[in-house]
Amino acid sequence: MSVPDRGSLRLSRRDLLVALAACGLVAGCGDGAPTGDLASGSVDGVGTIKHDYERVTLAADDASLAEAVDVVAEGDMAFAAKLFEALAMGADTNVVFSPYSISAALSMVLAGAAGSTRSQLAEALGMGPDEPAWHRGRNILDQILTAPSELPLGVEPEHDGPPPPTVELANAPFIDVSADILDGFVQILAEQYGAEPFVIEFDDSRKATATINEWVAEQTDGRITDLLPEGSLEPDTVLTLVNTVYFNAYWRERFYETDTVDRTFTRLDASTVKAPMMSASTSLGSVGDYWTASSLEYSNGYEMLIIVPDHDRLADVERIIAAEGTGPFVDNAAVGEFSVIIPRFDFSTTAKADSALKALGILDAFNPTRADFSRITEPQDIYIDGVHHQANITVNEEGTVASAATAVKFRPVSGLIGGPSPIEVHADKPFVFAIRHSTTGSTLFLGRVLDPTAA
Numbered sequence: 001m002s003v004p005d006r007g008s009l010r011l012s013r014r015d016l017l018v019a020l021a022a023c024g025l026v027a028g029c030g031d032g033a034p035t036g037d038l039a040s041g042s043v044d045g046v047g048t049i050k051h052d053y054e055r056v057t058l059a060a061d062d063a064s065l066a067e068a069v070d071v072v073a074e075g076d077m078a079f080a081a082k083l084f085e086a087l088a089m090g091a092d093t094n095v096v097f098s099p100y101s102i103s104a105a106l107s108m109v110l111a112g113a114a115g116s117t118r119s120q121l122a123e124a125l126g127m128g129p130d131e132p133a134w135h136r137g138r139n140i141l142d143q144i145l146t147a148p149s150e151l152p153l154g155v156e157p158e159h160d161g162p163p164p165p166t167v168e169l170a171n172a173p174f175i176d177v178s179a180d181i182l183d184g185f186v187q188i189l190a191e192q193y194g195a196e197p198f199v200i201e202f203d204d205s206r207k208a209t210a211t212i213n214e215w216v217a218e219q220t221d222g223r224i225t226d227l228l229p230e231g232s233l234e235p236d237t238v239l240t241l242v243n244t245v246y247f248n249a250y251w252r253e254r255f256y257e258t259d260t261v262d263r264t265f266t267r268l269d270a271s272t273v274k275a276p277m278m279s280a281s282t283s284l285g286s287v288g289d290y291w292t293a294s295s296l297e298y299s300n301g302y303e304m305l306i307i308v309p310d311h312d313r314l315a316d317v318e319r320i321i322a323a324e325g326t327g328p329f330v331d332n333a334a335v336g337e338f339s340v341i342i343p344r345f346d347f348s349t350t351a352k353a354d355s356a357l358k359a360l361g362i363l364d365a366f367n368p369t370r371a372d373f374s375r376i377t378e379p380q381d382i383y384i385d386g387v388h389h390q391a392n393i394t395v396n397e398e399g400t401v402a403s404a405a406t407a408v409k410f411r412p413v414s415g416l417i418g419g420p421s422p423i424e425v426h427a428d429k430p431f432v433f434a435i436r437h438s439t440t441g442s443t444l445f446l447g448r449v450l451d452p453t454a455a
Helices: 013-023 066-088 100-109 115-124 131-145 183-193 205-219 312-323 354-359
Strands: 096-099 168-175 196-202 239-250 262-268 272-282 284-289 291-298 303-307 338-343 344-354 384-393 399-412 421-424 431-437 443-449
Touching: 066 096, 066 100, 066 115, 066 131, 066 312, 066 354, 066 443, 096 115, 096 344, 096 384, 100 115, 100 131, 100 168, 100 183, 100 239, 100 399, 100 443, 115 131, 131 168, 131 183, 168 205, 196 205, 205 239, 205 399, 239 443, 262 338, 272 291, 284 421, 291 338, 291 421, 303 312, 303 421, 312 421, 312 431, 312 443, 344 354, 344 443, 354 384, 384 443, 399 443
Parallel strands: 168 196, 338 421
Antiparallel strands: 096 443, 168 239, 239 399, 262 272, 272 338, 284 291, 291 303, 303 431, 344 384, 384 399, 431 443
């Protein structure tokens, strides 16, 4: 049995056509409208900026399309690795975050940045030399990831398989009623991010906080209700850009509750805790000198990659992820049967991401005297006052539900190997996980589990 190289990020033209067909983007696929959930939603009692822009649906015969998607996917993988180092390494708790959500939010920020502010964002995101192509690539990647099926037209889905994952991506700018937002910025966000610009009154900061949190809760099926804590918005806030990610998927081969038993999970400090452990077998995995890994499939190209280091080698595995991403754990796939044991887990992470993003070289955007967002608003000078991120994940015998949200707040400057025996991938000690799309390499969620019983 041969195992394909699932770590490659390069999309072949055939791969792209298959993905585009699923999105309704190939000529002859209906009206060409995206089939995934990409709408920004609505907010009761909140106005919008009137405009005639609609989200762009790109044609599959655009020769630059595959390259644009590749650039974004590769940039996102490198960005995820750097964020993992900044947000997870050294923490003494479970961690989950969505590099995809943070990258999407910062890509909207990029659309309004200029000068060194723009160049620092572009470098951190891995944009490359062509900003318009970056936004187009982000747009089409969103549509690929939210497509209900990756099968080309005429190919029947599996009748006995699980339903397609629910993947919902949403973007929205919340703009103060007094702000003068440039039309070009509104156009990019509407055409490439499907972001409907909402108008609210930030001088009533408590009400503005509630409005944004309600929108986030709606997009995440109620899993994130307090992205912006009370007091996080100031009355002089000019703009808040928000992204959400919602993922709900059944395992392709489900775990059975009758096979779940309490087993010992050994923490980093060698203490132990009893946790309900699920077990299954799979043929997808890889083996390193001091780790084993396995991919547990959903459908539509999605999978959860489980990486289990040997005892006392978690830091070494994390250093690989920080330097190279998850690629090394899927590039060298092994042939054989893998016996997989993982715990149920259910936890969330709340992070103020300012320090992590500054560590990635995004400095001027946070500096009132150096920030240049002259492509968002004139003549008012604004800067980023804070970046809030929240994510959560629930894993059990049926599948996985995960959600994430990112908010970027702006204030005016004045406001100051295989064998006959199964290879064991037993996550009965700290491990790293990633929810990724194997076709594009996009990582929706990344994290680690130090104690599966901790919330």
